[in-house]
Amino acid sequence: MIEVNRAYEAFIESGVDMFTGVPDSLLKNFCAYITDNVPQGRHIIAANEGNAIGIAAGHYLATGSPALVYMQNSGLGNAVNPLLSLADPKVYSIPMVLLIGWRGEPGVHDEPQHVMQGEVTLPLLDAMQTPYVVLEREEQIAGIVAQAMKELRPVAVVVRKGTFGKYQLKNKTVSDAPLCREEAMKLVVGSLRPDDMIVSTTGKLSRELFEYREALGQGHGHDFLTVGSMGHSSSIALGIALEKPARRIFCFDGDGAFIMHTGALGIIASMKPRNFFHILFNNGAHESVGAQPTVGCRISPTGIALASGYRAAMTATTADEITHALHRLDTLEGPVLLELRVGINSRDDLGRPTTTPIQNKEAFMAMMPKTAVILAAGMGTRFGDMTELRPKGFIEAGGVPMVVRSVETLISRGIERIIFGTGYHHEAYDELARRYPQVECCFSPRYAETNSMYTLYNCRDVIGTDDFLLLESDLVFERRAITALQECQQPDVMLITPVTKFQDQYYVEADQQGRLINCSTDKRQVKAQGELVGIHKLSNAFYQEMCQDYAAKVDQQPKLGYEYELLSMSQSVRPVHVLCEEGLKWYEIDDLDDLRYAEEHVVPFI
Numbered sequence: 001m002i003e004v005n006r007a008y009e010a011f012i013e014s015g016v017d018m019f020t021g022v023p024d025s026l027l028k029n030f031c032a033y034i035t036d037n038v039p040q041g042r043h044i045i046a047a048n049e050g051n052a053i054g055i056a057a058g059h060y061l062a063t064g065s066p067a068l069v070y071m072q073n074s075g076l077g078n079a080v081n082p083l084l085s086l087a088d089p090k091v092y093s094i095p096m097v098l099l100i101g102w103r104g105e106p107g108v109h110d111e112p113q114h115v116m117q118g119e120v121t122l123p124l125l126d127a128m129q130t131p132y133v134v135l136e137r138e139e140q141i142a143g144i145v146a147q148a149m150k151e152l153r154p155v156a157v158v159v160r161k162g163t164f165g166k167y168q169l170k171n172k173t174v175s176d177a178p179l180c181r182e183e184a185m186k187l188v189v190g191s192l193r194p195d196d197m198i199v200s201t202t203g204k205l206s207r208e209l210f211e212y213r214e215a216l217g218q219g220h221g222h223d224f225l226t227v228g229s230m231g232h233s234s235s236i237a238l239g240i241a242l243e244k245p246a247r248r249i250f251c252f253d254g255d256g257a258f259i260m261h262t263g264a265l266g267i268i269a270s271m272k273p274r275n276f277f278h279i280l281f282n283n284g285a286h287e288s289v290g291a292q293p294t295v296g297c298r299i300s301p302t303g304i305a306l307a308s309g310y311r312a313a314m315t316a317t318t319a320d321e322i323t324h325a326l327h328r329l330d331t332l333e334g335p336v337l338l339e340l341r342v343g344i345n346s347r348d349d350l351g352r353p354t355t356t357p358i359q360n361k362e363a364f365m366a367m368m369p370k371t372a373v374i375l376a377a378g379m380g381t382r383f384g385d386m387t388e389l390r391p392k393g394f395i396e397a398g399g400v401p402m403v404v405r406s407v408e409t410l411i412s413r414g415i416e417r418i419i420f421g422t423g424y425h426h427e428a429y430d431e432l433a434r435r436y437p438q439v440e441c442c443f444s445p446r447y448a449e450t451n452s453m454y455t456l457y458n459c460r461d462v463i464g465t466d467d468f469l470l471l472e473s474d475l476v477f478e479r480r481a482i483t484a485l486q487e488c489q490q491p492d493v494m495l496i497t498p499v500t501k502f503q504d505q506y507y508v509e510a511d512q513q514g515r516l517i518n519c520s521t522d523k524r525q526v527k528a529q530g531e532l533v534g535i536h537k538l539s540n541a542f543y544q545e546m547c548q549d550y551a552a553k554v555d556q557q558p559k560l561g562y563e564y565e566l567l568s569m570s571q572s573v574r575p576v577h578v579l580c581e582e583g584l585k586w587y588e589i590d591d592l593d594d595l596r597y598a599e600e601h602v603v604p605f606i
């Protein structure tokens, strides 16, 4: 262990007289020491690591002395450009010392966002031809600084976890804000609508949000936790907001992160996303990594937002002000910034997300489908003359055509596009599209000689890049069927129930992880967990692969049922997850017997 004052003295004695950087938890004690002890003007906490390299370069140009740039290894990415195109010996040859906190060092357990960065930290320095030492003794410092000055180049000192001794920051930023970040966050979450999505920033705010959702028992599908890539939450939120105009997208930002890439605000404003709401939790500090001060409370975030072109910007501090501001925000169109002035305290027992980033991504993406596709091209021959003049989906169950019931249910669950894959008597669906603005039709001229997979494949241009719910047209079902799929965290899901039909069951088998491995109409062929309902959720990526796969066999298998294509995809390309909803009321109506049964046993209860 190296005492921070000794390390600091070693840098000073080697001629380093300026300190700048972005704080890191592994360098917390060193950063605290220089925050307390470096004379005014000789220590600058920079907006981002690239800025710090710029400041160090300017310092050398003006004084001929090297500066020290401290950073977490994740900040190397921000620094690479000015290191290679400014400070490198092949360009201006500017000496400086990088002090790099080595999160994710191989063999040392760390969070997922640090693993890859940890693995490539030394190889990255090698690739940049930056000489480095992994700090073990303070004596190494003089040697590496001397090399920087002799060769006129950046050099690095890599710092493992636990290298520096403890130092308690004395010059703590004080805040008189009555609420801490976590309390303010709970007020904001409490004001959101069920469909709102959150992109939350790097650090403790995301961890607090995760724990709050756990406590509320709400699941995490509405929250994208930006565990790494500090400063980019607002850009991620913009990317989502532009594609999902019907949803409100909230960016939960920190002041350190906001300042790191403030230019993003102008870009956000230029796109005018009406559904974009930027909530800045401003505690004037990098609280998550040791509470080193930021300029958050010395600048005007609302001024920056308005000058960048946001439609509105507000500040709130007390619980009453925050509640009032949230009410107002509910009436506004974005982009809007709401700055919440919060305190610098957090809980010591704050946990970390127990789901992986991939699980977070999948749950978040699974929340998104706003499109449904209903396969409705078939001829419904088993209904005899009942389908002579209309497609089977228009047969009434309980006085309402099956597809009308489905359309109403989907709309009530927030589905905005309902694409009917039509064929037989397609004019009935064209008429439906005139009644419901959400409905679009995609006619398959080959309906008589093909089957449901072709109908689905035929819809590919209309579906575009949407994820979607996939339904058959001859179903009656309770709303829960849709809710269950929307809330399921998997992206590609087949809904089943324990066997309920009295005829024509389609048995489904899943493995221990719940992945579809077999299905058949013959019970003896499978170890069935249940029966296919005929309602699915598919990600667009899955659908694209499905179409690609089918394109190669469409000529041989024009009559393939879509469920068999799903099975073959799940077996060989990408798993389809099976979701079993016990007690779900539903029925597939293929003929008059089914209709009678459904009208008596199902329709009255949905």
Ligand SMILES: Cc1ncc(C[n+]2csc(CCOP(=O)(O)OP(=O)(O)O)c2C)c(N)n1
Pocket: 022, 023, 024, 025, 072, 074, 075, 078, 181, 201, 202, 203, 204, 205, 228, 229, 230, 253, 254, 255, 256, 257, 258, 283, 285, 286, 287, 288, 289, 294
């Ligand atoms: C590029 C980069 N630099 C530094 C870090 C280390 N880091 C993680 S959280 C954090 C502080 C974030 O401060 P702020 O946005 O103000 O949020 P607060 O912790 O105060 O809630 C820092 C510097 C990082 N993850 N990525």
